[in-house]
Amino acid sequence: MPDATRDRNPTTPYHQLRGPHPYMTDVMRAHDRPHSQLPRLAGSLEYMDAVIETAGLRRRYQGFEAVRGVDLTVAQGELFALLGTNGAGKTSTLELLEGQAVPAAGTVRVLGRDPYRERADVRPRIGVMLQEGGFPTELTVMETVRMWAGCTSGARPAAEALELTGLSGRGSVRVKQLSGGERRRLDLSLALLGRPEVLFLDEPTTGLDAQSRHDTWDLVRELKEQGTTVLLTTHYLEEVEVLADRLAIMHGGMIATSGTVADVVAERPSRISFELPLDRFLGDLPPLAALGVTAHQQSGRTVHLETGDLQQTATALLLWARDEGVELRGLDARSATLEEAFMEIAKGLENTGMENGKGLAGAAPEREGTRR
Amino acid sequence: MTPIARTAQAPSATSTASTPQATTTAAARMIALGRAELTLLLRSKASMVNAVILPSVVAFAMRGMVNGLDLDGTGLSVATVMLPAALANALFFAVYTNLVGVYVVRREGLVLKRLRTGELRDWEILTGGALPALMLVLVQSVLLGAGMTVFLDAEAPAAWHLVMAGLLIGVAMLVAAAALTAAFTRTAESAQLTFLPFLLVTMSASGVFAPREVLPDSVADVAAWLPFSPVMDLLRGGWTGDLGAMEQLRAALVALAWTAVAVYGVHRRFRWEPRH
Numbered sequence: 001m002p003d004a005t006r007d008r009n010p011t012t013p014y015h016q017l018r019g020p021h022p023y024m025t026d027v028m029r030a031h032d033r034p035h036s037q038l039p040r041l042a043g044s045l046e047y048m049d050a051v052i053e054t055a056g057l058r059r060r061y062q063g064f065e066a067v068r069g070v071d072l073t074v075a076q077g078e079l080f081a082l083l084g085t086n087g088a089g090k091t092s093t094l095e096l097l098e099g100q101a102v103p104a105a106g107t108v109r110v111l112g113r114d115p116y117r118e119r120a121d122v123r124p125r126i127g128v129m130l131q132e133g134g135f136p137t138e139l140t141v142m143e144t145v146r147m148w149a150g151c152t153s154g155a156r157p158a159a160e161a162l163e164l165t166g167l168s169g170r171g172s173v174r175v176k177q178l179s180g181g182e183r184r185r186l187d188l189s190l191a192l193l194g195r196p197e198v199l200f201l202d203e204p205t206t207g208l209d210a211q212s213r214h215d216t217w218d219l220v221r222e223l224k225e226q227g228t229t230v231l232l233t234t235h236y237l238e239e240v241e242v243l244a245d246r247l248a249i250m251h252g253g254m255i256a257t258s259g260t261v262a263d264v265v266a267e268r269p270s271r272i273s274f275e276l277p278l279d280r281f282l283g284d285l286p287p288l289a290a291l292g293v294t295a296h297q298q299s300g301r302t303v304h305l306e307t308g309d310l311q312q313t314a315t316a317l318l319l320w321a322r323d324e325g326v327e328l329r330g331l332d333a334r335s336a337t338l339e340e341a342f343m344e345i346a347k348g349l350e351n352t353g354m355e356n357g358k359g360l361a362g363a364a365p366e367r368e369g370t371r372r
Numbered sequence: 373m374t375p376i377a378r379t380a381q382a383p384s385a386t387s388t389a390s391t392p393q394a395t396t397t398a399a400a401r402m403i404a405l406g407r408a409e410l411t412l413l414l415r416s417k418a419s420m421v422n423a424v425i426l427p428s429v430v431a432f433a434m435r436g437m438v439n440g441l442d443l444d445g446t447g448l449s450v451a452t453v454m455l456p457a458a459l460a461n462a463l464f465f466a467v468y469t470n471l472v473g474v475y476v477v478r479r480e481g482l483v484l485k486r487l488r489t490g491e492l493r494d495w496e497i498l499t500g501g502a503l504p505a506l507m508l509v510l511v512q513s514v515l516l517g518a519g520m521t522v523f524l525d526a527e528a529p530a531a532w533h534l535v536m537a538g539l540l541i542g543v544a545m546l547v548a549a550a551a552l553t554a555a556f557t558r559t560a561e562s563a564q565l566t567f568l569p570f571l572l573v574t575m576s577a578s579g580v581f582a583p584r585e586v587l588p589d590s591v592a593d594v595a596a597w598l599p600f601s602p603v604m605d606l607l608r609g610g611w612t613g614d615l616g617a618m619e620q621l622r623a624a625l626v627a628l629a630w631t632a633v634a635v636y637g638v639h640r641r642f643r644w645e646p647r648h
Contacts, residue, residue, distance in 0.1 A: 147405060
């Protein structure tokens with residue numbers, strides 16, 4: 001978030017702070033409600049406007065609970081990413097936020113309103129891209145956009161919508177002749193057609209080639225800079241690292257962890273590995289706890305260490321090596337990655353520390369129990 | 373892709389051009405959807421044959437059968453059997469069987485699911501999608517009515533308001549029936565068959581081709597309560613002019629009651645996305 005958003009007076013409406021939203025037509029501004037009417041939030045988001053809020057959200061299908069108590073808050077202008085394996089409940093949650101279904105329990109608020117019961121107020125202000133959008137295959141791209149424009153308040157001109165996603169030259173092509181990536185971009189064009197204040201993107205870049213994916217990232221980043229609130233799901237961790245202000249990793253219908261990328265990664269231990277010379281043993285090292293090491297494992301000559309403070313542990317280790325004249329071959333020190341955080345949650349938060357012999361790859365995230 | 377900044381450089385050009393577009397209305401949304409559906413209908417040869425050519429062919433081809441009917445004592449003529457039958461044909465093929473396919477194919481193609489994310493309400497999606505079929509049946513009714521009147525050297529309808537009422541209620545009933553049938557149809561292929569039960573029952577027992585008067589009395593009494601029977605009574609009454617006020621009222625109410633049942637069924641059972 002830009003600092004201006006964080007520090008400003010909470011009652012200042014958006015357009016007074018940063019000028020009018022570049023996409024807002026007069027019509028849109030007229031029915032745009034002051035954000036100061038929205039409820040205030042506790043904690044770090046205290047001075048931000050909550051655009052999406054859920055509390056205790058649940059969703060059931062026959063005999064199966066897909067969403068089991070999700071609490072989410074997304075501030076105005078924020079890009080929030082929902083991660084999780086297939087079946088974690090991302091799309092089910094998103095559909096509740098979009099007002100496609102009624103939650104079995106809990107509340108949803110989008111722009112301060114119930115997206116299902118007050119859909120007439122909410123829909124003109126949001127844009128939705130489903131994981132699998134459907135368009136009649138025999139219509140051309142331009143016919144599809146025109147049809148949607150006729151159903152969308154304050155729609156952009158069709159040509160502009162296609163230009164945004166690089167489909168300008170494809171207007172006269174039938175939808176059935178588009179590539180998978182082009183269909184995703186058409187879907188995105190339609191989501192952007194009404195200059196939405198809130199954008200829901202369910203796996204927007206799945207099936208895109210690398211170039212199109214980067215173009216989509218640029219587009220989403222620009223929309224965000226112009227004040228659009230974005231909630232997206234994705235399987236690409238790089239996408240989250242590049243775009244997201246905050247993220248949540250879902251597992252089994254619940255949010256396993258959430259925060260900024262740095263927050264989520266900071267929960268995971270950093271790793272150091274090296275080979276000891278033949279005449280040195282693990283016991284020759286200074287006491288590991290004093291180095292900040294939280295877990296260790298040795299396989300052959302190679303030592304693996306985990307630490308919550310990489311700099312402290314690495315410094316102490318290297319000073320010891322210098323003082324003792326020890327060569328640490330194959331020295332490797334690295335912070336945790338989002339991928340590690342994701343993989344551990346995806347595995348169901350198994351508590352498999354080094355001591356029980358399963359090695360680092362399956363290490364549990366928390367510094368607790370035997371690993372303390 | 374073009375950066376937004378570039379398109380936003382000419383905001384005056386784009387935003388002033390689009391300002392008159394306030395929040396959309398239900399009518400505007402349905403027309404936009406209906407226009408797209410009309411384009412699709414015109415591009416589908418199979419739909420055009422079924423919805424446009426079939427009713428006319430059937431209407432004229434049934435003359436031989438109607439000539440063979442024993443109409444003595446029914447107060448009917450070849451013309452007062454064939455004209456209402458021609459309209460019923462147009463209703464069934466242009467509206468009912470056509471829309472069963474449209475709803476199922478759009479659902480299976482995830483089009484309905486996508487439409488529901490926008491500003492269109494559920495009933496607008498079903499109604500908007502039906503607009504081309506309604507246009508089609510209107511045009512066909514006029515052409516078939518005029519064509520057969522000339523072809524059979526028939527009289528003009530004695531009670532125009534009954535013809536109009538029959539058409540309007542018939543359209544409403546068959547749109548709802550098509551959506552309800554689509555709710556029980558799993559795939560686009562099965563949509564080629566699932567319209568048959570209602571179609572066959574109606575054609576044989578609701579007095580579409582052979583008036584119910586030629587059926588055995590006990591069967592005719594039951595058949596009078598079938599959904600489409602009162603619509604046929606209204607249409608035929610429009611040409612003969614001998615449907616009494618109470619009978620008109622009864623026919624309209626029974627037809628509307630069946631329509632309400634179908635609408636309620638759609639409300640409860642319609643599926644907006646494919647089964648997984």
